[in-house]
């Protein structure tokens with residue numbers, strides 16, 4: 001399975017004259033663009049029959065995972081959802097290994113065993129992606145029990161629909177009474193599957209963590225700098241012993257909930273309005289304006305990501321499938337793999 | 340010589356493993372300061388402190404899911420789900436998360452997690468505080484199920500479960516908590532999981548059982564011995580995976596197998612055991628059957644509950660009827 005990897009962190013050499021914030025901003029933009037192109041690739045390979053089952057894409061929500069991923073330290077960890085490709089890439093999971101996993105190949109990040117909804121990559125701080133609503137919340141809550149011994153923080157990504165689940169209520173209370181270092185990152189994309197959140201949610205989402213004494217904030221989830229700032233402060237408060245933190249990150253998915261969803265529930269004009277707040281557009285505007293990056297500098301990133309994705313597709317399609325005749329172990333042999 | 344009580348054996352195992360390995364933590368409802376609703380865990384909080392031993396909210400989703408998250412992040416959690424009947428609320432964390440992680444992650448990490456739970460009927464607790472939840476987990480690859488029958492074994496197996504790198508369900512039968520046996524001279528060491536034990540030798544019939552059933556089968560064996568029927572009794576000790584070789588060796592000697600399970604006829608470990616033995620040794624079997632409860636909820640009223648359970652008298656009558664008829 002050894003193979004040269006195209007790591008998300010390996011940025012093209014930035015132009016010399018750019019300021020520190022501009023270079024960093026360009027890198028955030030690049031990571032978001034990798035997620036965008038990755039997701040588009042998954043969609044098109046799905047249509048070609050190379051990706052199977054179902055997928056839940058993160059298109060339109062990229063600033064969330066990239067903003068959070070950028071503030072985490074080596075000892076921190078995060079748990080994502082079935083809409084988890086972005087969560088994984090935001091943490092630095094190798095896009096090639098992730099794409100190979102989507103295609104069910106042996107070189108996939110989980111050897112083709114996991115697929116789109118269940119990706120795990122501990123080496124890149126990803127506890128897992130959870131196909132059951134709320135699983136990411138409990139996994140991160142428990143991880144925080146362990147990580148606090150090493151000054152670490154755990155992050156749970158989940159959608160606004162998940163705030164109606166028992167996992168949410170049980171775990172936030174559990175974390176609050178134990179003062180666990182965990183960031184609950186609620187990505188409010190206005191819908192749970194096909195149902196508008198306000199139709200099935202009583203009161204204000206923010207009021208729920210707040211009543212437990214959890215520090216709570218609502219932010220513009222399409223501005224990667226806003227996410228970065230809020231998440232960075234929250235993670236450091238958690239690390240400093242202030243207990244669990246909650247962020248409601250307002251965002252919108254530009255594509256269906258899963259691959260079979262035409263999006264008939266969207267309100268008129270809603271998609272177009274949100275597309276004007278596309279996280280990539282927001283970033284490009286700030287880069288070329290306030291941060292003084294020449295448009296050609298952003299175009300170079302676009303071209304580099306395009307080339308990276310093309311090469312990835314070629315490599316993924318050429319990668320071997322796992323061998324069904326290989327033996328599989330039901331149990332971990334003693335003392336070999338305990339973390 | 341001092342005696343060891345079953346509940347004390349469990350407490351001591353936890354105490355020793357908490358002392359031995361700082362990655363071990365223990366939490367659940369009412370387990371720390373109150374010492375557990377079955378008085379199994381007193382003193383652990385005082386000995387090991389609030390960071391290692393703590394009381395949780397009444398939140399089985401959170402307890403189990405958090406134990407999973409902690410186990411894949413460097414701790415070795417032991418949790419208590421007060422009654423086995425509450426395990427359906429813990430099912431997602433165990434079945435969908437813990438049990439599959441080793442496989443799905445392509446062996447990136449295992450899940451060293453123990454779930455202790457009080458199970459079993461005969462205490463007049465009624466239908467929803469008396470079940471043996473083994474069948475609910477029997478069909479879940481990646482889980483181990485441990486079910487001790489004696490104090491010494493409870494201690495050895497719990498220590499073994501805590502040191503095992505996989506998720507383990509550790510079932511404690513309520514009607515065993517107060518039994519005692521002499522404390523052995525040598526320290527009780529961690530047992531390897533997955534090994535059954537022949538606890539009585541006999542040539543006429545192999546009775547395979549676990550937990551309270553071991554005591555009932557041994558008592559039945561004494562009565563049947565007076566009739567000239569000699570039972571060989573096997574204590575499975577681990578119900579998932581089953582120790583088939585030990586059972587097969589016995590069946591090759593006795594040519595008859597009775598699987599005795601406190602649980603419904605349909606879907607239990609007894610059915611699985613009978614299937615496995617039949618596949619492996621059909622030619623050696625003169626007879627094979629199960630003695631279980633009916634496929635009904637467990638009743639409350641004492642005469643109803645007593646008649647419902649496959650206790651000593653039921654075993655004696657059942658074996659006599661079957662062997663005489665054969």
Ligand SMILES: Cc1ncc(C[n+]2csc(CCOP(=O)(O)OP(=O)(O)O)c2C)c(N)n1
Pocket residue numbers: 083131132133158159160161162163187189191192193257
């Ligand atoms: C326990 C459980 N119930 C239902 C589902 C089916 N389901 C998958 S995604 C989803 C909507 C979740 O909405 P939200 O939390 O807002 O996240 P989003 O998909 O919008 O990111 C539902 C109901 C599930 N996977 N797990």
Ligand SMILES: [Mg+2]
Pocket residue numbers: 159160161187188189190191192193
């Ligand atoms: Mg949503």
